[in-house]
Amino acid sequence: MDKNLANDLYFSKEAADYLGITTQRLNALVKEGKIEPLKKTPSGTIFHIDELNKRKEEQRIFSKVSQGGGKGMFQLDSKTKIEALNFATLINALEITEQRLDPQFSDFSEKADVSVPLNDSTVTDSYVEFFAIGKDRLLREFAMAERAFSRLRETDEIIKRGSQDYPPLLAQTEQAPRFLYIRGKKALLFEKRTVALVGSRQASDKAKENTQRLTVKLGNNGITIVSGLAKGIDVTAHREALRNGFNTIAVIGTNLNQYYPAENKAVQMEIEQKGLVVSQFSPANKTQRWFFPLRNGVMSGLSLATVIMEAGETSGALKQADFALKQGREVLIPRSALDIKTISWPAKYVKKGAKVVTYPKDVLELLAESNIFKVDEKYKQQTIEDLLEDGKNEPKQSKTQWIGQMVSGE
Incomplete structure (x- = not known):
């Protein structure tokens, strides 16, 4: 056989890989007459490169049309993106949480190709049967979800749990969502x-x-500041990190296209440019109140330690402390909090394993001693000396209250 001709011929597995689909999907396209094989032999089905390229061009055109066309719009051009779209569609259609759907979806993925748009005639009936849902409802929800996804930015990314792009720290936790939108x-x-x-x-x-103050000390040690972009402590940490040019990650309780609270929109937009915004919620899913405590599990999962700067008895910060302790991460609280008689949570969390800190340098030392990560000894010493220098002219009592007086509620 001519060498050049041989290079243009693909067996089924090679053809599927070339098109970025499964062999199951390739066989379905052949049955539908959408791809015509060159020849079927005892060794397998053979496809010519020209036929595969024709199909690729059709995919490109379909993707452009389905997204409204035009440069700069989010493209459903990968298996992960399409799977995320299907997953988000089911959350809405079945009216269930991601946590309930996740194991069912994993079971379904063993039976059907979830990287094919669920409105494709080759897979729609499988969804209808497995999830016991009306076909019209399913297709209607898919169309709405697809429009919502199209409003993401071209540079936004969707990362699937288990992929090489998924953050390893978060992947170690039970709270790791199936998809991250970044x-x-x-x-x-x-x-x-x-x-x-x-x-x-x-x-x-x-x-x-x-x-x-603590943001600066951590940032000066090359530590990335993570917070939730809420009012109060969260946005203060983000603003200070941005002002000093430190890395910061905002883990939000809405989808990427929402800015909540509205007063923090400018900060969120700046983090989009200089840091990273992370959401576990798709643009198709309507924001719920319980999204915010849920994201605390992801925020903790992305962090080696959580410092509770100030909190009342019902603060969402305590939800994060719970997640952090379950995940085997450090939780740090101020010694001054233990002296406040109107709140009981500090003593409870110390019994659960939280560490008590008095000075900012204590945070750095505890992190180093716990072997969570190693701080360069020379750099660390310079920072601690700087902290001590900062306090030379301060009354001793004010230094012991560095975290500040706790409040009785949010």
Whole structure:
């Protein structure tokens, strides 16, 4: 056989890989007459490169049309993106949570190709039968979800759990969502030194001041600041990180196209440019109140430690502390909190394993001693000396209150 001709011929597995689909999907396309094989032999079915390229062009055109066309729009051009779209469609169509759907979807993926749009005639009936849902309802929800996905930005990414792009720290936890939607610097997902600063939305001025101070000390040690972009402590940490040019990750309780609260929109947009915004919620799923405590599990999962800067008895920060302890991550709380008689959570969390800190340097030392990560000894010493220098002219009592007086509620 001519060598050049041989290079143009593909067996089924090679053809499927070339098209980025499964062999099951390829066989279905052959049956539908959408791809014509060159020849069927005892060794297998053979396809010519020209036929495969024709199919690729059809896929490209279909993708452009389905997304409204035009440059700069989000494209459903990968298996992961299509699977995420199918998954989001089912959440809406079945009216269930991601946690309930996840194991069912995994079972279904063993029986059908979930990387094919579920409105494709080759797979729609499989969804209808397996999930016991009306076909019209399913297709209607798919169309709405597809429009919502098209409003993502061209540079936004969807990362699937189990892929090489999924953050390894988060992957170790039970709270790792099936998909992450990200906007910004993806490399920050692989930062090995990350600390979350969380606390009350109705934070005191003193707590905000101490959050700024600790953000600077952590950032100066090359630690990435993680928080949830809420009012109060969260946005204070993000703003200070941005102001000083430090890495920061915002884990939000909405989808990427929403800015909540509205007053923090400018900060979120700046993080999109200079840091990373992470959401576990698809653009097709309507935001629910329980999304916000749920994202605390992801925020903790992305962090090696959580520092509770200020919190009341019902603060969402305590939800994150629970997640962090379950995930085997450090939880740090201020010693001053133990002296406040109106709140009981500090003592409870110390019994659960939280560590108590008095000075900002204690945070760095605890992290180093716990072997969560290693801080360069020379750099660490410079920072601690700087902290001590900062406090030389301060009354001793004020230094012991560096986190600030706790409040009784959010």
